[in-house]
Amino acid sequence: xxxxxxxxxxxxxxxxxxxxxxxxxxxxxxxxxxxxxxxxxxxxxxxxxxxxxxxxxxxxxxxxxxxxxxxxxxxxxxxxxxxxxxxxxxxxxxxxxxxxxxxxxxxxxxxxxxxxxxxxxxxxxxxxxxxxxxxxxxxxxxxxxxxxxxxxxxxxxxxxxxxxxxxxxxxxxxxxxxxxxxxxxxxxxxxxxxxxxxxxxxxxxxxxxxxxxxxxxxxxxxxxxxxxxxxxxxxxxxxxxxxxxxxxxxxxxxxxxxxxxxxxxxxxxxxxxxxxxxxxxxxxxxxxxxxxxxxxxxxxxxxx
Amino acid sequence: xxxxxxxxxxxxxxxxxxxxxxxxxxxxxxxxxxxxxxxxxxxxxxxxxxxxxxxxxxxxxxxxxxxxxxxxxxxxxxxxxxxxxxxxxxxxxxxxxxxxxxxxxxxxxxxxxxxxxxxxxxxxxxxxxxxxxxxxxxxxxxxxxxxxxxxxxxxxxxxxxxxxxxxxxxxxxxxxxxxxxxxxxxxxxxxxxxxxxxxxxxxxxxxxxxxxxxxxxxxxxxxxxxxxxxxxxxxxxxxxxxxxxxxxxxxxxxxxxxxxxxxxxxxxxxxxxxxxxxxxxxxxxxxxxxxxxxxxxxxxxxxxxxxxxxxxxxxxxxxxxxxxxxxxxxxxxxxxxxxxxxxxxxxxx
Numbered sequence: 001x002x003x004x005x006x007x008x009x010x011x012x013x014x015x016x017x018x019x020x021x022x023x024x025x026x027x028x029x030x031x032x033x034x035x036x037x038x039x040x041x042x043x044x045x046x047x048x049x050x051x052x053x054x055x056x057x058x059x060x061x062x063x064x065x066x067x068x069x070x071x072x073x074x075x076x077x078x079x080x081x082x083x084x085x086x087x088x089x090x091x092x093x094x095x096x097x098x099x100x101x102x103x104x105x106x107x108x109x110x111x112x113x114x115x116x117x118x119x120x121x122x123x124x125x126x127x128x129x130x131x132x133x134x135x136x137x138x139x140x141x142x143x144x145x146x147x148x149x150x151x152x153x154x155x156x157x158x159x160x161x162x163x164x165x166x167x168x169x170x171x172x173x174x175x176x177x178x179x180x181x182x183x184x185x186x187x188x189x190x191x192x193x194x195x196x197x198x199x200x201x202x203x204x205x206x207x208x209x210x211x212x213x214x215x216x217x218x219x220x221x222x223x224x225x226x227x228x229x230x231x232x233x234x235x236x237x238x239x240x241x242x243x244x245x246x247x248x249x250x251x252x253x254x255x256x257x258x259x260x261x262x263x264x265x266x267x268x269x270x271x272x273x274x275x276x277x278x279x280x281x282x283x284x285x286x287x288x289x290x291x292x293x294x295x296x297x298x299x300x301x302x303x304x
Numbered sequence: 305x306x307x308x309x310x311x312x313x314x315x316x317x318x319x320x321x322x323x324x325x326x327x328x329x330x331x332x333x334x335x336x337x338x339x340x341x342x343x344x345x346x347x348x349x350x351x352x353x354x355x356x357x358x359x360x361x362x363x364x365x366x367x368x369x370x371x372x373x374x375x376x377x378x379x380x381x382x383x384x385x386x387x388x389x390x391x392x393x394x395x396x397x398x399x400x401x402x403x404x405x406x407x408x409x410x411x412x413x414x415x416x417x418x419x420x421x422x423x424x425x426x427x428x429x430x431x432x433x434x435x436x437x438x439x440x441x442x443x444x445x446x447x448x449x450x451x452x453x454x455x456x457x458x459x460x461x462x463x464x465x466x467x468x469x470x471x472x473x474x475x476x477x478x479x480x481x482x483x484x485x486x487x488x489x490x491x492x493x494x495x496x497x498x499x500x501x502x503x504x505x506x507x508x509x510x511x512x513x514x515x516x517x518x519x520x521x522x523x524x525x526x527x528x529x530x531x532x533x534x535x536x537x538x539x540x541x542x543x544x545x546x547x548x549x550x551x552x553x554x555x556x557x558x559x560x561x562x563x564x565x566x567x568x569x570x571x572x573x574x575x576x577x578x579x580x581x582x583x584x585x586x587x588x589x590x591x592x593x594x595x596x597x598x599x600x601x602x603x604x605x606x607x608x609x610x611x612x613x614x615x616x617x618x619x620x621x622x623x624x625x626x627x628x629x630x631x632x633x634x635x636x637x638x639x640x641x642x643x644x645x646x647x648x649x650x651x652x653x
Contacts, residue, residue: 192356207406
């Protein structure tokens with residue numbers, strides 16, 4: 001019985017591992033193969049695809065652009081979400097319904113719909129509304145609205161619109177993770193304790209809240225980074241070739257008649273490696289936090 | 305000159321009056337216990353003093369200075385929470401130093417102060433552990449040291465011992481009292497445990513329905529409850545309902561006492577189990593032993609008394625040696641020592 005259980009467990013485990021690993025391995029092997037069309041293994045191996053890829057100025061630029069954008073989105077979302085969730089938990093729980101609704105939108109609507117929505121709003125709807133308000137609001141305020149209305153469409157095609165768009169679609173991952181961490185760490189009570197210790201709200205955020213939600217921040221942050229890193233629809237529709245990221249570049253490789261699939265394999269492995277390295281880093285940074293932050297974590301042994 | 309003065313404090317949550325016009329003067333260096341059942345407003349009152357709740361009306365003064373509208377961090381107050389609320393990302397030492405750190409004290413000043421406090425609460429050897437690595441009692445000592453670190457004028461303790469087991473609780477209770485007297489700090493201590501309140505406080509304020517029912521020194525609270533609620537809540541009392549006629553309460557030969565201000569109505573007679581006397585000489589009133597409970601040096605004897613068609617049940621505490629001689633079902637004669645008995649109308653608050 002025990003043997004059967006153990007056998008079943010290992011079989012299942014191995015099957016899962018193979019299911020996950022074989023596609024990755026195939027891509028990896030492909031990136032090193034000279035030709036792989038007729039046999040179960042490639043005809044020969046080479047490093048030239050890797051060399052070519054990294055000599056390709058366009059690929060390097062796309063990779064760099066994607067990386068810094070993902071990093072910027074992550075920082076922007078942390079600055080946006082952490083104070084908001086903190087405020088919601090300790091000061092005004094009533095905004096929860098509003099924030100949760102916002103956090104559901106990116107799951108409820110396809111990114112492509114959101115992308116066209118942003119295009120419409122920034123490109124035409126918002127400026128039109130602003131101009132109409134400006135008509136009845138003459139003077140300095142009206143002028144301001146007109147200049148904002150003129151400025152909004154110019155954001156299209158710039159990294160800014162990508163930054164704000166990605167921040168908007170990726171923030172729910174961080175929101176839920178941070179909210180859960182704050183609940184687990186009993187931030188409400190710690191906040192009161194810190195207030196009684198004389199800490200200002202900024203000090204509380206920096207010294208008490210942030211260090212105690214590390215796990216949620218890391219897990220949610222990782223997802224935010226990955227969302228922006230692999231995002232296609234918003235970049236394609238809002239910026240297109242003016243902001244070629246890894247996804248756009250990959251699509252271009254596929255569409256290319258001289259289709260450089262090997263380069264695509266290299267790119268896939270590089271993307272995977274970057275995200276994998278970040279997850280390892282997250283796990284490493286969070287080691288031991290689980291037990292430390294467990295609610296009611298208690299000691300071994302009583303009071304001596 | 306750092307007493308606390310609460311004047312007309314009310315707090316409404318919607319239609320609920322959590323605090324109803326509470327006024328108290330707490331002298332400098334005094335420890336006052338707020339005692340009452342859950343929902344009586346004691347924690348709300350404490351949190352109002354802390355600034356964690358904003359009272360609907362009323363004035364809070366500390367050392368004569370009106371702090372009613374100051375945020376918590378600007379009030380000269382240290383607070384200890386039921387759940388310890390130590391910061392889990394800091395060691396005990398860092399926790400104790402936290403209030404000084406956020407006040408931008410230099411580390412030369414912080415270090416000796418933290419050492420002194422750790423010494424005071426007996427945590428020096430555990431100081432570099434994280435909160436989850438020490439026991440609940442030790443966490444609470446750490447929280448006490450942290451609350452005292454900025455040398456506040458007032459210490460607030462919100463059921464600090466409720467989460468601890470019985471043995472640690474009494475020891476830490478005595479320790480809190482010792483430290484409070486040593487540093488001569490004004491303190492407000494919230495508890496629902498009357499023996500804890502009696503043991504630790506200079507004065508006990510019994511609270512009910514958002515009001516202070518009685519405020520007095522522990523012996524007075526215990527011996528001379530001034531309201532029906534404090535009589536029922538404090539001390540271990542029998543409460544029996546009787547009729548009062550012409551200003552007297554009587555039940556056979558068991559009790560006869562005056563209740564002059566009450567007149568003729570149903571009353572509740574409160575008395576303590578140690579005031580029931582077993583009469584050897586045949587005087588008093590016959591009672592049947594229904595049950596007995598061994599409590600150590602004392603035993604609790606449950607009695608049934610009948611008189612004129614009415615019957616009452618009560619319990620008496622007598623020495624266990626005396627109780628050994630009693631059999632269940634046996635008829636004994638009992639009489640009440642009425643000196644500490646209190647009578648209140650049934651419909652009194």
